[in-house]
Amino acid sequence: MTTALIDRFGRRIEYLRLSVTDKCDLRCVYCLPRGFKAFEEPEHWLSFDEIERVLRVFGALGVARVRITGGEPLLRKNLAGLAARIKRLPGIKDLSLSTNATQLPKQALALREAGVTRINVSLDSLQAERFHELTGGRLDQVLTGLEAARQAGFDPIRINMVALRGVNEDEIADMVEFCIEHDFTLRLIETMPVGSTGRAAADHYLDLQKVRERLAQHYELIPSVMPGGGPARYVRVAGTNLRIGFITPISQHFCETCNRVRLSVDGTLYLCLGQEDKLELRPLLRAGVGDDELKQALVDAIARKPERHEFLEKPAQVLRFMSMTGG
Numbered sequence: 001m002t003t004a005l006i007d008r009f010g011r012r013i014e015y016l017r018l019s020v021t022d023k024c025d026l027r028c029v030y031c032l033p034r035g036f037k038a039f040e041e042p043e044h045w046l047s048f049d050e051i052e053r054v055l056r057v058f059g060a061l062g063v064a065r066v067r068i069t070g071g072e073p074l075l076r077k078n079l080a081g082l083a084a085r086i087k088r089l090p091g092i093k094d095l096s097l098s099t100n101a102t103q104l105p106k107q108a109l110a111l112r113e114a115g116v117t118r119i120n121v122s123l124d125s126l127q128a129e130r131f132h133e134l135t136g137g138r139l140d141q142v143l144t145g146l147e148a149a150r151q152a153g154f155d156p157i158r159i160n161m162v163a164l165r166g167v168n169e170d171e172i173a174d175m176v177e178f179c180i181e182h183d184f185t186l187r188l189i190e191t192m193p194v195g196s197t198g199r200a201a202a203d204h205y206l207d208l209q210k211v212r213e214r215l216a217q218h219y220e221l222i223p224s225v226m227p228g229g230g231p232a233r234y235v236r237v238a239g240t241n242l243r244i245g246f247i248t249p250i251s252q253h254f255c256e257t258c259n260r261v262r263l264s265v266d267g268t269l270y271l272c273l274g275q276e277d278k279l280e281l282r283p284l285l286r287a288g289v290g291d292d293e294l295k296q297a298l299v300d301a302i303a304r305k306p307e308r309h310e311f312l313e314k315p316a317q318v319l320r321f322m323s324m325t326g327g
C-alpha cells in the first residue's frame with residue numbers, strides 16, 4: 001500500500017493543520033462576524049481519541065508536522081493533554097500552535113511541557129483601542145499571554161499580523177520595532193476572501209510586495225529562512241535578530257509548493273483553504289472503518305487536492321469563515 005501522500009501535481013503532503021474548535025473568544029473583523037454563535041454541535045466534535053486515531057494514520061503516511069489551531073484552540077478543554085498525545089505519535093516530529101494568546105497565562109507552561117515547541121500569536125495592533133475595534137478583545141491580555149509564552153520557554157514566538165490598508169498599515173513599523181525589542185519573529189499576512197467577513201476585508205487588501213519595498217527603504221533586508229514548513233518568505237533585518245516573514249496568498253501565491261491539508265473540528269478534511277474539496281472523516285470514523293480503509297480514504301482524498309486556490313478569479317467561492325476551516 002502507498003506510504004506517502006503525494007497528489008497528482010507531485011506535491012508531498014506532510015503538514016496538517018488541526019482545528020480543535022471553531023469557537024473563539026475574539027471576533028477579528030476579517031474572520032468571524034460580531035454576534036456570531038452558529039458553532040458546531042459538541043457531538044460533532046472529533047473526540048481526542050478520534051483525533052489521535054486520524055493523526056496516527058496521517059503519521060504513518062508521512063505527515064510529520066502538526067499545527068494545532070481553531071477557532072481559538074486554547075478554548076478546547078485539556079488541550080495540553082491532547083498535545084501530549086499527538087507529540088507521542090510515531091512520525092510526528094514537529095508540533096506547533098496558533099493562538100490569540102488570551103488564555104496563555106493559564107496554559108503556556110502545560111503546553112510547553114506537553115511538547116509544543118513553536119507558537120504563533122495573532123496580533124494586528126499595538127494600540128489598545130484599535131485592537132479592541134479589530135478583535136473585540138483586550139490588548140493587555142494578549143501582551144500578558146506573550147509574556148507567559150516567553151516565560152514558558154517557547155522558541156520561536158512568532159507574531160502574525162494581518163496587514164490591512166487604511167486600518168493597521170501605519171503600525172507595521174511599530175510592529176517591527178516591537179518584535180526587535182522582544183525578540184519575536186514577525187509574519188505579515190495578506191487578507192484572504194474567505195467567508196463574508198474575509199470578503200468585506202478585501203476592501204482593505206494590502207499588497208505585501210509593496211510593504212516589503214517600503215521596509216527596504218528603512219532597513220537592510222537579507223533573505224533568510226525559518227524552520228516550519230509554512231509558506232512565508234523570510235528576510236532578516238540587518239544588525240538585529242528579527243526575521244520578517246511575508247505570507248502572500250494573493251500577490252504571489254504559493255500553491256505549487258503547498259504541502260498541507262486542514263482537519264476541522266467536525267472531522268472534515270479540507271484539501272485547500274480556497275476550495276470546497278473535502279473528505280468527511282467523521283462518518284467513516286463513527287462507522288468503525290479499519291485503519292487500511294482509513295489510509296486509503298486519505299490517499300484517495302489527497303489525489304483530489306486542487307491545484308490552487310482561486311481567490312482572485314472566484315472571490316465569492318469560500319463561504320466558510322477561517323475559524324471553521326482552521327487558520
Ligand code: SAM
Binds near residue numbers: 070193
Ligand atoms: N485563534 C488562533 C489565532 O488567533 O491565531 C488560531 C486561528 S486564526 C483563524 C489563524 C490565523 O488566521 C490568524 O493569524 C488570523 O489572523 C488568520 N485569518 C483569519 N481570517 C483571515 C483572513 N480572512 N485572511 C487572512 N488571514 C486570516
